[in-house]
Amino acid sequence: MSAAATRTSGQDHLWSVDDHLKDILATVQPLEPIELNLLDAQGCVLVDEVTVALSLPPFDNSSMDGYAVRVSDVEGASEEFPAVLTVIGDVAAGAAGLLEVGPGQAARIMTGAPLPPGAEAVVPVEWTDGGLGGGPVSGMRARSLSPEDATGQVRVHRPVEARAHVRAQGSDAKAGDLALAAGTVLGPPQIALLAAIGRGTVRVRPRPRVVVMSTGSELVQPDEELASGQIYDSNSFALTAAARDAGAIAYRVGAVTDDAETLRSAIEDQLVRADLMVTTGGVSVGAYDVVKEALTAIGEDENDSGENDSGEGEGEGEPEAGHGVEFRKLAMQPGKPQGFGLIGPDRTPLLALPGNPVSSYVSFEVFVRPAIRTLMGLEDVHRPRTKAVLRADKALTSPVGRRQFLRGTYRDGTVTPVGGAGSHLIAALAQSDALIVVPENDTSLEPGTEVEVLLLG
Amino acid sequence: MSAAATRTSGQDHLWSVDDHLKDILATVQPLEPIELNLLDAQGCVLVDEVTVALSLPPFDNSSMDGYAVRVSDVEGASEEFPAVLTVIGDVAAGAAGLLEVGPGQAARIMTGAPLPPGAEAVVPVEWTDGGLGGGPVSGMRARSLSPEDATGQVRVHRPVEARAHVRAQGSDAKAGDLALAAGTVLGPPQIALLAAIGRGTVRVRPRPRVVVMSTGSELVQPDEELASGQIYDSNSFALTAAARDAGAIAYRVGAVTDDAETLRSAIEDQLVRADLMVTTGGVSVGAYDVVKEALTAIGEDENDSGENDSGEGEGEGEPEAGHGVEFRKLAMQPGKPQGFGLIGPDRTPLLALPGNPVSSYVSFEVFVRPAIRTLMGLEDVHRPRTKAVLRADKALTSPVGRRQFLRGTYRDGTVTPVGGAGSHLIAALAQSDALIVVPENDTSLEPGTEVEVLLLG
Incomplete structure (x- = not known):
């Protein structure tokens, strides 16, 4: 037997x-933790703290589309009396082998591109004639269609201070900084940071x-x-x-x-x-x-x-x-x-x-x-609980000595029971979004009572 | 060009x-809607309303493990003076070809099993001797190990009312009832109901x-x-x-x-x-x-x-x-x-x-x-918004005429900015769980101000 x-x-x-x-x-x-590709780790818990391996940004770079200049060259510039600079070429994002900006010169620079040697600041393209010889422009013409715009002259209409429109190396995060603490749940922004510091895989539960x-x-x-x-x-x-x-x-x-x-x-x-x-x-x-x-x-x-x-x-x-x-x-x-x-x-x-x-x-x-x-290693393992005012036609009854979980709908601090206590009532369950918790020692809950509610949503 | x-x-x-x-x-x-298997439709929106094709439960059935009896046979029964009934066999869940319960007879019945013809109510096994000839029992012995318990006699220690411990056909949902309205989002309880009414596939976006x-x-x-x-x-x-x-x-x-x-x-x-x-x-x-x-x-x-x-x-x-x-x-x-x-x-x-x-x-x-x-056809397309009190060391500044979204952490009705306004600040983004919305016409928000917050969590 x-x-x-x-x-x-x-x-x-x-x-x-x-x-x-x-x-x-x-x-x-x-x-046990395993190493997962970044997108496979979405929603998972980081096991070890992650430190920043390389500074973010990894180099000084432009925050605008414009011209990399020397500050003294554009001092006092205005639309009436523009500073006229020689454009020595383009610095695109991802560019290697940088131009060097000498006195009287400017490099056309794109957002995210490294600030070239010699340059101290970036003038947004909207503060210039875009090299077209007219008034202020609202943008650049595509390089592929107007390669000549990367040369010639540009008129700058406003001065800039040193480091203007430059994002400094390490201004987001410095090498050695804590990027994410152990126990962090990996959502989209955390995945963004891990990718940004070059982590293609990550150790998670x-x-x-x-x-x-x-x-x-x-x-x-x-x-x-x-x-x-x-x-x-x-x-x-x-x-x-x-x-x-x-x-x-x-x-x-x-x-x-x-x-x-x-x-x-x-x-x-x-x-x-x-x-x-x-x-x-x-x-x-x-x-x-x-x-x-x-x-x-x-x-x-x-x-x-x-x-x-x-x-x-x-x-x-x-x-x-x-x-x-x-x-x-x-x-x-x-x-x-x-x-x-x-x-x-x-x-x-x-x-x-x-x-x-x-x-x-x-x-x-x-x-x-x-x-x-x-x-999963999460700290927050339970459904959220809240207090709600019971909205019902009559008192809820519950057997003594049992914790009862009744189905209900929760709206703005009130909860309304749906269906009865029968454990076969699936139709009522499908209309509910909360469980009303009746404590062991309560055998009756009057309408208007404050009750504990588990939110299922 | x-x-x-x-x-x-x-x-x-x-x-x-x-x-x-x-x-x-x-x-x-x-x-456009497509027909999906139930579990593939999780999180999707139901396109058409679904009505109940067959009543739930589809037949009267027992809500307890016990004995299906005729009410008059157990009238006045007590532990001292039990009603002694002849056990004519088992009605298990899923059983077809039902026994018929005559006067002086009982069928051993399991939770969910159809109430056999002749029986009017179910006596829980805990109110009987379980056919063992002693005092009250706390359960049945496994059929596979003690087949003899499905025959012989049972002593019933308490009377029952008609329909006691019986779930009536259609008491959960009746054929023709609305099961789920068009537009319902299918979570686990809704999937439960669809399965229960026999729907293996469902039309959703x-x-x-x-x-x-x-x-x-x-x-x-x-x-x-x-x-x-x-x-x-x-x-x-x-x-x-x-x-x-x-x-x-x-x-x-x-x-x-x-x-x-x-x-x-x-x-x-x-x-x-x-x-x-x-x-x-x-x-x-x-x-x-x-x-x-x-x-x-x-x-x-x-x-x-x-x-x-x-x-x-x-x-x-x-x-x-x-x-x-x-x-x-x-x-x-x-x-x-x-x-x-x-x-x-x-x-x-x-x-x-x-x-x-x-x-x-x-x-x-x-x-x-x-x-x-x-x-997806969802009605609720936006992140939830809430009001929060700004907790900061100094005022937040924002350009005039722009709606600014700053990163922050939201806790219990307050929001604290994380990092600055720079759009390259990924490390700060990864620490935030909310966006602070600064309206177009506000250029400065003092600490303690109530602000609008988008909750990202």
């Missing part, structure tokens, strides 16, 4: 939501690979025909989407029938690509709750490798911390039955969620999402 | 940020394919060696990441040199996979600003197809609305020079952003992100 069939001892103890979560987060460890598997002989794929007594599998779709939303790379495994051997083999097949496994269904007190049966055995095989080769678990007591999957009852509604543990040769974390669609979704938000974000 | 070289007319008009944005959003149209191309002969790939006058390309990385964040499928094209023919050919090559193109650099008043040169020609080819096959544009005036790419100066800092238009045979929208890293990133947030989200 397997442990799953009789291990009722300890199951009458109700775990609190907080203790179950604490156990999960104390067990799940951030993934990777996105966890999460395998989502629903169980239940009653489950049928959408778009197929339902036979009598069957329903469509929705959990594997919902939780795969939710895992992605949390930051994971999620793999959906279709529904597995309620047969322990089949399930065990399906799980073992998936372990190779899983940093975290999530199952739904089969964790309660029924005679067909095969997740318990199958996972207890995998857990114990692993713990006692070599010593217990029968493939059937025998231990009746609590598994050791971090060994095998433990099934618990939680002081929570929905989501009372939960399994959690480490399985397989790599001690892969597995969360076994209840099978009712609302139960599994709420359990995901409360337990799996923080686990995924812990694997 | 190409239009790009001389079309200075009209360029001195400063467009407002709002007018440029309005023009973009009036031109960009939501993408697809994610836009966005091609990001940076231009500049000075640009080098990260991890390569910098020669004199060169810098690393960061824009193509930042904007590819930002396009993904906005919901797009983004393709990064490496930096293209400042040569009009090369650029034109690179853009034409990419058009086939682009719903939107974004370029950076080459849009200002310099002699090497080839984006203007190249795109004006493509635009005019398109306008005048067949009539102007020289490949060189000739029109000096403003392009017609929606035809070709128009280059503008905006009353904006950073981000003054901008290009926008439709190009190629499919009139693909193209936004040509300035090349300074901060300019291109701010331009992306203000113009490109809303364009991407408009292509």
Whole structure:
């Protein structure tokens, strides 16, 4: 007789939501860092601090399209009495082999191009005649079409101070400066900085690979025909989407029938690509709750490798911390039955969620999402919480001793319940964007009460 | 001589940020809907309303693991004087060919299994002896290990009312009900509902394919060696990441040199996979600003197809609305020079952003992100805005007549500027999570002032 069939001892103890979560987060460890290409690291957490290898900008360069000049050459210049300078050529962005600007000379210079030797400042093209011999111009003609503009003379209509329109080498960041601290989450601006300092790859904690598997002989794929007594599998779709939303790379495994051997083999097949496994269904007190049966055995095989080769678990007591999957009852509604543990040769974390669609979704938000974000090394692992005024026609009732999570819509500091407490109410779930948290000791919440809300958006 | 070289007319008009944005959003149209597999539609917008095809649940079913009974058979039952019923078998979830529960009989039933004919309610297993002949049990033994528990007798310790622990057919949603309204964004709960009602595919507006191309002969790939006058390309990385964040499928094209023919050919090559193109650099008043040169020609080819096959544009005036790419100066800092238009045979929208890293990133947030989200059919296309109290050591100054976007960090209703106004300050950008908006007519903002903030997070 397997442990799953009789291990009722300890199951009458109700775990609190907080203790179950604490156990999960104390067990799940951030993934080992890997070196990823910059764009593959988007959304990931930087492991080491990154320092600036070369100064930004790497050289003094122009912040305008204009003319690189010597300050004394344009002193006192005006439109009426322009300074007339000889244009010795172009300095384009990316140019090497620089011109040298001597007295009475100017180099036409483009934004981002290095300030040539001899030049002290840049005069914007709009302060000149652009070499065309007329009044002020609004821009340059394309080099490819008017190469002659890179030579000849330019009339400068205004003086400039030294370093005007010049971005100094290192004015953005200096070599040796801290670019990004360890623990930074890499969004577009952080990726911009890493690229700018020449980092094409970066060491981060990777996105966890999460395998989502629903169980239940009653489950049928959408778009197929339902036979009598069957329903469509929705959990594997919902939780795969939710895992992605949390930051994971999620793999959906279709529904597995309620047969322990089949399930065990399906799980073992998936372990190779899983940093975290999530199952739904089969964790309660029924005679067909095969997740318990199958996972207890995998857990114990692993713990006692070599010593217990029968493939059937025998231990009746609590598994050791971090060994095998433990099934618990939680002081929570929905989501009372939960399994959690480490399985397989790599001690892969597995969360076994209840099978009712609302139960599994709420359990995901409360337990799996923080686990995924812990694997990623994020500090901010939870959904944001806020206070909201309850807007309802009548009081909400909740069983004593259970933390209840009701579905609701949050708008501007108020929350309105959607649908009832039933854990099968998917239609109402799909209209909600928040979970209303009713604490363990509250059995009734009056309209107008301030309540705690988890924002799902 | 190409239009790009001389079309200075009209360029001195400063467009407002709002007018440029309005023009973009009036031109960009939501993408044509396609039918996608459910998980591929995550984050997409539903085009048609979806009604419930079959009721949820599709049949009366048990909400507990227990025994399906006739109410009169358990009337007055207690632990001392239990009702003793004959167990006629199991009803598992997914079972077809139902048992019929007669007087004095019970069927062992699992959560989700159809209520068998004759039964009126479900007694939870915890209110029985589980068929074991002792006191109350906390669960059932696994069917696979104790098949005999599906027969024999069960002692029921408590009465139940009719329909107790039964979820009625249609109690979640009834056939014909509205499941999801047109315009709904598909997150995990909405995907759950679609799966639950049997929809394996769904008609949505697809994610836009966005091609990001940076231009500049000075640009080098990260991890390569910098020669004199060169810098690393960061824009193509930042904007590819930002396009993904906005919901797009983004393709990064490496930096293209400042040569009009090369650029034109690179853009034409990419058009086939682009719903939107974004370029950076080459849009200002310099002699090497080839984006203007190249795109004006493509635009005019398109306008005048067949009539102007020289490949060189000739029109000096403003392009017609929606035809070709128009280059503008905006009353904006950073981000003054901008290009926008439709190009190629499919009139693909193209936004040509300035090349300074901060300019291109701010331009992306203000113009490109809303364009991407408009292509997706989203209603909520803008970054969230909020008011915040300016926390700074001294007043912020801003040029008159320009809307300035400064980088800052937002915390609990206050915003603190990070770095200066320079559009090359990537390091400061990477530390910020908000843009401080300084209106056109404000030239100075004192510490303590309430300012408008765009939240980037």
